[in-house]
Amino acid sequence: MLWSRLAFPLLPMLMAAAPAAAQKFETPLNPAADHTKRYDACLKQARSDPLKALPMAEKWHADGGGLAARHCVAVAMFQAGRYVQAAAQFEAIARDMGQDRPRVRAELWAQAGQAYMEVGGAEKAAEAQGRALELNGHDADLWLERALSYAAMQAWPRAISDLDQALRLRPNDVEILVLRAAAWRNAGNPTRALDDANRALKIASDHSEALLERGFAHLARGERAQAIADFDSVLRLVPPDSKAARRAEAGKRGEPPGAQPSAPAPPPKPGGNR
Known part of the structure; x- marks a missing residue:
């Protein structure tokens, strides 16, 4: 489940969520197709060699890479074991998107929750997952992930309630x-x-x-x-x-x-x- 969250490519939706950023890359020198390739390459590098990918992603962001670059930075931080910083990055991207693309923001909050769980921050994870569920309550995996956070807290009635919701969606x-x-x-x-x-x-x-x-x-x-x-x-x-x-x-x-x-x-x- 954790891998699938971080493997989920957000670029098309991030671009749709930030038209100004998308327009920035619609140029002959840096067309959108090249931007997509750069994002895919950045994520691949973040998973295989995060310590090398992190400064590259940060430079890309400084050069105007926008939300896509910031997401790659967050993934690289996660893969490098900088879980709290990664969680903060995922949350910041979700907030900076405003009211756009609720499903994408839900995914970012869910990624933040998983980062918090890596450091035993079950309470913060449950809070982030709750934000995700407010945006997308039709995702059984989100209910399951928050249930596991509650289980880590030994909050069994809350865990059972969330598992009830997950089973309603996947009986x-x-x-x-x-x-x-x-x-x-x-x-x-x-x-x-x-x-x-x-x-x-x-x-x-x-x-x-x-x-x-x-x-x-x-x-x-x-x-x-x-x-x-x-x-x-x-x-x-x-x-x-x-x-x-x-x-x-x-x-x-x-x-x-x-x-x-x-x-x-x-x-x-x-x-x-x-």
Whole structure:
């Protein structure tokens, strides 16, 4: 998910959001096509060698690169591990766009939220993600991301509420169901956790994380035999040295799981959108 946020090319929308900046590049010496190539090259460099890309992007901005250059600066900062500065940059770009392009501003606030999460700033992340959701409440991933921020704060009712919204938009998403099962478990309601785990397993019967959550829900309900059956199923599905295997072994010993639910795996890295 994090990669997909930062891989999302904002140039066409940034240009549309800033007509004056777009006109600046509509010249024979620097046509819009060249500007697009420069932005794409800048983002590629930011991901592969951010310390080299950062001064180049900053110079491009000083030379009049506008919002596109500033976005590349922010991505380079993120990739260089300067997460707080990157978050501030993403937020500043979103603010400077005024009331234009709400979906683009939502994406920028979401990128800021992910930058804050990299430094454990769950509260600031949730605030930024809330700004994103005000602009685009139809993006299930945004609800999911803020739910994970609330989970990091152990604010389980808020996390569950956001996961409800994500599931309203993607009702058969197994990953979201598993995360809500974990949230219900941590909120002290293993019966609701069991319901979500069972619902996930109806969609994907061999989903190891859903089996783990069902096992821990059974364990919390005192249903040890059912729990062990689920943990054994996990051990047949996953590599023996994996995190899932370790959690299943711990469950078989009757040990409680860790409090924190895991984020779903990110999508593949090629340059597609989310």
